[in-house]
Amino acid sequence: MLSTKGQVIERLLGGAFICRTTDEDGWRFLRIQANREQVDAYLGQLNRLVVTIGTGPDSEVFFCGYRALGDAERKIISDQFRDICQALTPLVEWLVLVQDAAGQDAPLTEGMPVRLNELQTVIEDTPAFREQLSHLCRHSLFNSKSVDVDGQIKQIFTRLCKLGYLIRPNTEKQIYLATGKLDYLYEVIRFIDDAEGLNLEDQAESAVQGQLL
Amino acid sequence: MSDHLKEAGLRLLRGLARHAEPIMDAYLSGSIADQALEPGVRERLLKDGILYRPEPGADLHLRRAVRALLEEALRDDRNRRIDANTGSALATFKTLADHYKEARHQGDYAAAEAYLGDLKEHVYAFGETLSHGIRVLWSRINNEFGYVGTLDAKIRENELAQSQVSELLAGLELVSFEMLAETAGDLRELRHLLVTNLQRTIGSCAQELSIVQGRLLELLGRFREIRGRTRLIKGWLLHLSQHPEYQVGSHAAGSTIPALLNRADPALAPASLSLHDPTQEAELLALLAQVRSQHPRESRVQALADAPVLTLTVPDDFEVRSSAIRAAVDAYFCEVIDSGEPLSALEYRDRQSLSNDAESWLYQVLGGYEGLPEEQKRYFELETIGEVHPLFSGNFIIRDLRLCLA
Numbered sequence: 001m002l003s004t005k006g007q008v009i010e011r012l013l014g015g016a017f018i019c020r021t022t023d024e025d026g027w028r029f030l031r032i033q034a035n036r037e038q039v040d041a042y043l044g045q046l047n048r049l050v051v052t053i054g055t056g057p058d059s060e061v062f063f064c065g066y067r068a069l070g071d072a073e074r075k076i077i078s079d080q081f082r083d084i085c086q087a088l089t090p091l092v093e094w095l096v097l098v099q100d101a102a103g104q105d106a107p108l109t110e111g112m113p114v115r116l117n118e119l120q121t122v123i124e125d126t127p128a129f130r131e132q133l134s135h136l137c138r139h140s141l142f143n144s145k146s147v148d149v150d151g152q153i154k155q156i157f158t159r160l161c162k163l164g165y166l167i168r169p170n171t172e173k174q175i176y177l178a179t180g181k182l183d184y185l186y187e188v189i190r191f192i193d194d195a196e197g198l199n200l201e202d203q204a205e206s207a208v209q210g211q212l213l
Numbered sequence: 214m215s216d217h218l219k220e221a222g223l224r225l226l227r228g229l230a231r232h233a234e235p236i237m238d239a240y241l242s243g244s245i246a247d248q249a250l251e252p253g254v255r256e257r258l259l260k261d262g263i264l265y266r267p268e269p270g271a272d273l274h275l276r277r278a279v280r281a282l283l284e285e286a287l288r289d290d291r292n293r294r295i296d297a298n299t300g301s302a303l304a305t306f307k308t309l310a311d312h313y314k315e316a317r318h319q320g321d322y323a324a325a326e327a328y329l330g331d332l333k334e335h336v337y338a339f340g341e342t343l344s345h346g347i348r349v350l351w352s353r354i355n356n357e358f359g360y361v362g363t364l365d366a367k368i369r370e371n372e373l374a375q376s377q378v379s380e381l382l383a384g385l386e387l388v389s390f391e392m393l394a395e396t397a398g399d400l401r402e403l404r405h406l407l408v409t410n411l412q413r414t415i416g417s418c419a420q421e422l423s424i425v426q427g428r429l430l431e432l433l434g435r436f437r438e439i440r441g442r443t444r445l446i447k448g449w450l451l452h453l454s455q456h457p458e459y460q461v462g463s464h465a466a467g468s469t470i471p472a473l474l475n476r477a478d479p480a481l482a483p484a485s486l487s488l489h490d491p492t493q494e495a496e497l498l499a500l501l502a503q504v505r506s507q508h509p510r511e512s513r514v515q516a517l518a519d520a521p522v523l524t525l526t527v528p529d530d531f532e533v534r535s536s537a538i539r540a541a542v543d544a545y546f547c548e549v550i551d552s553g554e555p556l557s558a559l560e561y562r563d564r565q566s567l568s569n570d571a572e573s574w575l576y577q578v579l580g581g582y583e584g585l586p587e588e589q590k591r592y593f594e595l596e597t598i599g600e601v602h603p604l605f606s607g608n609f610i611i612r613d614l615r616l617c618l619a
Contacts, residue, residue: 015479048477065475074466076478081465088461089453092446099443105364106439107446184473186442189449191473195464200448201441207451 004029009042012050012064019061019180021111022167030062043067053187054180059110061180084188090139091165091185094156097123097132108178109186114166116157116174124149228261229279236263236275240283244272285345288352295346295377299384302339309335310396310403317400329402336406340414346381347418350374350425354432364440371433378426385419538574541567542581546593546616555596555617578614594619 002010008026011018018026029035030050040049044067051065066073098114099107101122108114123129130149137144137152144155157176160166165185166176193200229236232254239245245264247255255273258264264273275283309332316325353374358367390408397403453459465474486497545561558578559571567574582595596615602608 010481013477013479013481015477046480048480051472051475053473064477065472066477069470069475073477074470077470077474077476078463078465080476080478081463081474085461088449092449095446096450105443107442109439109442186445187473189445191471192461192464193445193448196462198448198452200452201444202448203451204444204448207447 005035005038009039012039012043012062013046013048015064017061017063017164017179017181017184019110019183020058021177022164022179027060027062031060047073053184059180059183061110061183063184084185085192087141087163088185088189090136090141092189093132093136093139094160095182097129097136101126101129108182110178110180110183112178114176114178116153116176120149120153123153225261225263228257229263232258232263236279237283239264239273239275240280244274246272295349295381296342299339299387302335302342303387305335306332306339306393306407307396310407313403314398314400329406332403333406336411340411340418343381343385343414343418346377347421347425350378350429354425354428357432364436364443368433368436368440371429371436375426375429375433378422378429382419382422382426385415385422388415538567538569538577539581541565541569541574542577545578546581549593549616549618553618555615557598558614558616560613575611575614578616582616592619593617 004025008018008023008029011023011026016022018030020027030039036050043049043064047067048064049067050062052060052062054060066077069077095107098119099105101119102114106112123133133149133152133156136142136156137146142156142159144152146152146155157166161168161176164181165179167179168176189200192198235245235250235254235258238249250258250273255264259266259273262276263279265276266272267274309328313325313328313332316322316328353370358370361367361370388411390412393407393411394404397407464471487493488497544565545556545558548561549556558575562569562571562574569577579595582590582593585593594617596617597609597611598613598615599609599611602610
């Protein structure tokens, strides 16, 4: 059996995001500075290091990045960035759909549960949500050919689990948990917002006020 | 006098108990309509100061003191009131301490005792009010302002709580121990009460309040972040709908790449088994057992997936197990062929002394005859010997069969 350190290194090298929801032991391990230095030292031999994102004390997310950036690494990173930018819009649409359908004022973040059955009932009963769902399915990210809500929503959730945005702790229950990768997604949007000066938050705020007026 | 007070208090408490139902109704719904109460009861409650009418024509409301008692006893979340009036409490302390000193000075020890008791009551009540305020704040923090629905309301509640904490802290700052020590002078009881006791209370409250303040700020930060995220994703969709042609710039191509985007490619491929490692033998065998048990199921699935073209072939010949009675029937047919003479089935049975009983033998012969291929059947004739049923027409009872060549 591998030690926690070994497991953490293996998961990091496998491209996983380590957060409290997906791997609590590994997450606790990495939160300790000394442990992280050990893992960093090991990953250093492979030109890699541990990257942390997350602001709150309990919402850090760890993943593996490159230590030195050569041309090959730059190519990989820019490919990845392009991929994530392409996936951004469908993912954001899905997040908004889940948030609206659940009637919450907080979007999904790490550790929050989604009950598929409840979500499905709401979407089936609301034509606007059904419309949004079938629009989502047309994105190449989800790519569901199904015509009924049941098939569409299951395909989307399966895809999201495969992409690592959700996990399903108990395969017998239709309850999913959001992972730290979603938090990473928010950070990416925030980064784009800052880098391009889009002022997304202000746009949303003024749009809400415009509706109120 | 104290007897009189005690009696009045008991009467009030009994009144509360007797009218518990309307009081709880008023507590839960905020007010109670006049019609809901019998006139006598209404008058009684109004007179006792349990209910009051805030303005003419309005419904009856619970008195603040009764409401506070219930909120406190029920640990109700809706309790938002925090008494931060330190100034008046301090003034009361000082006044009572002066009364006490004066009484002592004049040698009126009974009055001094009474003033000291009063002062004690006030000091303890002050500590109790403070710790109650902190408890209320904690209970609101602990359920994260769950009693209001929206995030904006939570943020407002948080801001209210923060202003209350600031007020409490400002109130605590008013407490000047130098002044209190001066008031107490060299009287031991007063010093104990006003300096030692109060210092301890205020010290622990101030410490706890600073923790409360930290937690409130942290919560506020989290609420704002959640709100920020909601706005961020809504803003993103809005931006895209307004600028359908929008493309994100290539931020990952520049000379400095932000740490956020620095994600390494997965570098681990699945490892293979080492068959020569004896320490893993048990696990490997267990895996192998699983593979075996999975195998038939998998192969069926595969056969379904890529089944060969369906062709119709002659089914393989198979042998019908011969039974003794069939063999005997065959022998009987051969006997008829050999002799060329008609032969009764029962007669043959008796001659061969077969063990089968007559009825099953006849059935078997009948079946043997009917089972022959059509071209063979033509060479035989089966004659049935028997009689018509005497009572029921249309029934023929076979007593014997006779087989002969056609």
